[in-house]
Amino acid sequence: MSRIAITGIGIITPLGDTLTLNRQALQEGRSGLSSLEIFPTKYASLLPFGEIKITDKELKTRLDVTEPGVTRTTLLALHAFKQAVENCGLSASEIQLSETAFINGTTVGGMCLSDALYQDANFRETGSEYLNSYDLSSVTLYIQQRYGITGICNTFNTACSSSANAIMYGARLIQNGFVKRAIVGGADSLAKFTINGFNSLGILSSAPCRPFDNARSGLNLGEGAAFLVLEKEDNVIDKPVYAYVSGWANSNDAFHPSSLSDDGEGPYLAMQQALQVARISPKEISFINTHGTATENNDEKESIAMQRVFGNVPAFASTKSNIGHTLGAAGAVEAVFCLLNLIHDEVYASLNFDTPIEATGLVPVTEYKHMRVEHVMSNSFGFGGNCSSLIFSKGQKAQ
């Protein structure tokens, strides 16, 4: 069976608006967490966030967005989408073919505009420019219309695993012969809705998050977007293949709306089944980009599930310590970080780690290092018990 090749990458995170800037910051172990300078909330100086320091106005100028009603989530998505298709060298007509799919994952969509939505939903007599932009698919449909995409388009919201499922769906559409290529990923921006939602659950940390540390005290929210171009390997002739999407699985923890079960059954099943799809054994995984949100619940249950799957857990880290939790974008952003691991044979430090979790004793990678990276697993787990694991495998340079 023809493999699913990754031939285009686009990314924007608090670490930078290009792949190169993101790699540099990861290599240097630099954190993108800070007080808020752009997004207005009561918590701006009280909590650390992964904020992209580019205003909506600047993004609109750069991206030549002049239409009304375009939200920040859409702007971040457009930035990453544009970079991915340019990086791949896809032509406008290729993007418009019915054999090209576009799959997006987001949890906030246009709800980043909480105050405008508040006014429109409750008080205004005539609506603002954003009336049709508050939902999730507004992000997907803006890009679909701007690029004239006619093929299969879809939007996922499986909470924090949304864009992992978008990647999986795109890979499966290609494998099942519905399309030849798929542009897949996700975007989310900071929103009062999520900041206050996670705060009401008591899982936001007032300090930079400490994934897998015994003294971890919760997560930091971030924003970002990433898209990948996936193509059937047989159709890729004259361009480099960054890596392959070789394994994927989605399962449900079926335990609690907002926390994982004691034995991490959902994460266990997702990792186990992704290995089966990739047809590799656990010991062939070189590195795991964990979900690692740094909440009390997630890191311990994810550790337990990793121990159940791997016995001896391979090298792992959480890039949530670098940029926070970008929610619907996390699966795609972290997929890009996995591609950097594979392309450069290097892994990046998980920040702010000191003491392992008592029950599991697992220690993440705490220093940048060179190592042979063949297969990387990326975990994304979310509310509603939604658990997804992806496996990326080493690519090849153009002939």
Next chain:
Amino acid sequence: MFYIHQSSCISHQPTFTGVDLQNLQPSVNNQLPAIEPKYINIPLGQLRRMGRALRMGVGTGITLLEKHKADGILIATSNGGIEDSITFLNQIVDYNEGRLTPTHFVQSTFNAIAGLLGMITHNTGYNATHVHRGLAFENVALDVTMLLRENPGHIYLIGGVDEISVRNYRMEAMAGWYKKEPISNTELYASETEGALPGEGAAMFLVSNNAESATAKLADLKLLHTADENLVANQFAEFVRDREIDLLLSGESGDSRFKRYYTRCEQAVSENTAIARYKHFTGEFQTASALALWFSCWLLQNQTLPEHCIKRSGSKTAFNRIALYNNYQGVQHSFMLVESV
């Protein structure tokens, strides 16, 4: 594509128990609210916290999952628990981002329906929530088609759910999606103004690739993004070509802006083909096509077209193959082909 074995539906008509499609329920203040059942199979402690979308989705879903275990759950919802979302948002603003209780936040997440169905029925299989507005349910159908190819012999719960929310209705009305003048659903299709009547509901199905004991088959499916009427007409003509279509089930919504798309698609089928409509009893909403699929299954089983649905009687003596065309806001189009087994 796949076979449909069991289904469950909540809509503006009695469809959950004691199905009655013959007697049309009148619209209420330009809306088509769903008739909600008592939800005896949802644990009471959970039911109290649930918003409408969650209740309708979990209520219809559990009804089927009690009959048969599934290997996964795929839900389409464009807005999830939007009323709870905006309630939470209002608390954020009204209490100036103070200490809030998480109930409305957790209950309103879009994937709460699929998540709760998984949790209540201990289903650890594939679990996905598609939210792509007017093509959310069609993506569910495509997703499950792939799952059944990848896992032959599996059985999945699929469905579509959306609710009318007071505050979201306000915004959609301001955006021009609903009729401004008072109108009854009995005169919807004669209307020459812009806008539709909002509706809500849930339709769930147990599906597999096994024809045995199936009630219907989804034989083909196409999703299309375009505003180009010619492209839609050509693609639909292609879709029905060389196929004996007994009934065209049209998603006509009474919105004058989109009538031309439906007219063009009607021209693609033979004059013998009957034409029927349903948005006057489901109302217009993003996942209404899930209810249209439920209606198709009902028609194939009952072989009677309720009088109020008929646009053209045609000359067929039986319905064995139904083509569906739906258009959401002029830019999202879907074709489905449903056949008797």
